[in-house]
Amino acid sequence: MIIKNAKIVTSSGLEDGEVEIENGKITRVGKSIVGEKAFDARGLVLMPGGVDNHVHIEKDYLKVRTDDTVEESTIASLFGGTTTVVDFSFSENFYSRVNKFQGRSYVNFHFHVIANSYSxxxxxxxxxxxxxxxxxxxxxxxxxxxxxxxxxxILEKGFSVMVHAEDWDLISTLISRMGKGGSELHLKSRPEESEISMALKISYLARMYNSKVLIAHVSSPQTLEIPGLMYEGTLHHIFLDPSYYSKENGYLYVTSPPARGGMTEKVEKFDMISTDHNWFNRKTKEEHKYFPDLVPGLPTVELRLPMMLTYFVKKGLPLWKAVEMNSINPAKFNNLKTGEIKEGYSADIILYDFNEKWIINSRELHMADWTPFEGFEILGKVRYAFLNGELALDNGELLGVKGRLIRSC
Known part of the structure; x- marks a missing residue:
């Protein structure tokens, strides 16, 4: 099959082009490609499907379980233009979590290994x-x-590592000296110094071992100035700020680390944008509405690409940089052969329509019964998505194509 008449996002801007797909792979990218079966993408922008480097789907925590299923969150991912999600599994019983996604996921899936020491x-x-x-x-x-x-x-053995960087000694000390209260105490118990000090230590080790180390969900602008590290941004740390914790329902917006503000103008410093997706409905959040029993995590997997593309267009920034952050760089970090419109890569492709404007409304999304971004304006919509070369999303209609486990290459 050949996708024709598309505007392809490249490092030079939008270029007219065609993409040939055979056996789930991209086989040619160019112009005037001859073939029998064609898909007309006139008026649409073609880019690689998103790779979300940080999701927690159908996850059991110690005190709560997320309110989603694998099916629900991966459907939401696809509608948002993400064709690969990267979840987590402990090194012990690693494949039990991997198997949970088999035959159920509507996007491709990969996993980070959770480990706090080498084995x-x-x-x-x-x-x-x-x-x-x-x-x-x-x-x-x-x-x-x-x-x-x-x-x-772990670093001395040559592994790439993603780190949740907060100083637990400081945080636990602060929590022990605070009583029960509202969500603003969550912010006070996890100051930005906690992240900065830990990232400084990690930076030294990363440079010492010449390792690829990614600081997850960076919340402080100062952390982004530390050398020798890679940085992951999230929607909530970019677009939310401490004022949300002062709302009557501030418990809904709680994340760890908390949103601090000051990140909106720092987006270009991130290597990648992820979601840290945790689907908690209102009821679950309300059952844990007081500090220190708050439940951190937000349902965001459907909004990552639309919100970031909107941001880049409004700021007049190149779309290529958005594609790097949302697809290319997270795929490279995991050594996955997806996330690029390149010969030999998996044909995970989206066609985006920038001609539509819409307002985020939780009732119109495919995830949770609320969203932290209610009322935000979005430019454009995912019209079509190809997963491993198959049309999986057809102008808003889910076609039932299932994803597969993908491994580092």
């Missing part, structure tokens, strides 16, 4: 096509916070 199991999992480690400097599930020695043990 031989990491080598085995890496050889099987999962090369990135998620490291926590705070408690996660039943695991204690990892320290710098633990991180060094």
């Amino acid at each position: 031989q199991s990491l080598e085995k999992i890496k050889k099987d096509g999962f090369e990135t480690v998620k490291f926590f400097t705070i408690p996660y599930a039943n695991s204690p916070p990892g320290n710098m020695g633990d991180l060094a043990s």
Whole structure:
């Protein structure tokens, strides 16, 4: 099949072009490609499907479970132009979580390995096509916070690492000295100094071992100035600020780390934009509305690409940079052969219509019963999505195509 008459996002701008697809792969990119079957993309912008490097789907935490299913969150992903999600699984029983997505996901899926120290199991999992480690400097599930020695043990073995960087010693001290209260206490208990100080330590190790280290969900503009690291931004840290925690329903907007503001003008410093998607409905959030029992996490997987494309257009920034952040760089971090309109790559492609304007309304989305971005204006919509070369989204109609497990190459 040949996608014809599209405007393709390139490093030089929008260019007229055609894309040939065979056996789920992109086989040619150019002009005047001859073939029997054609898909007319006239008036639409062609770009690689999004790669969301940070999602938590159908996830059991210690005190709560997310309110989604694999099916629901991956359908929302597809409607938002994301064709690959990267979730997480502990090195112990790693494949039990991987298997949860098999036959159920409507987009392709990959996994980071959660580990707070080096073990031989990491080598085995890496050889099987999962090369990135998620490291926590705070408690996660039943695991204690990892320290710098633990991180060094992983980096010295050559792994790429994604780090949740907060100083748990400082945070736990502050929490122990605060009573029960509203969501504004969550912000006070996790000051930006907690992230900055931890990122500085991690930066030294990253440079010492010449390692690829990504700081997850960066919340402080000062963190972005630390050398030797990669940086992941999220919608909530870019577009929300501390005023949301002062609202009557401020508990809805709680994330860890919290939104601090000051990030909207720093977007170009990020290497990638992810969601840190956690689908919690209102009821779940309301059941844990008081500090320190708040439930952090926001449902955002459907809005990442539309919100970031809107931001780039309104700021007059090149769309290519948005494609790098939302597709190319997250795919490269995980060593996945997707996220680019290039011969030999998986034919995960979206066609975007910039001619439509709409206002975010939670009732019209495919996720949760609320959204933190209610009322935001969006430029454009995903009209069509191809997954492994198959048309999966047809002008707003879900066609039932399922995704597959993809491995690092």
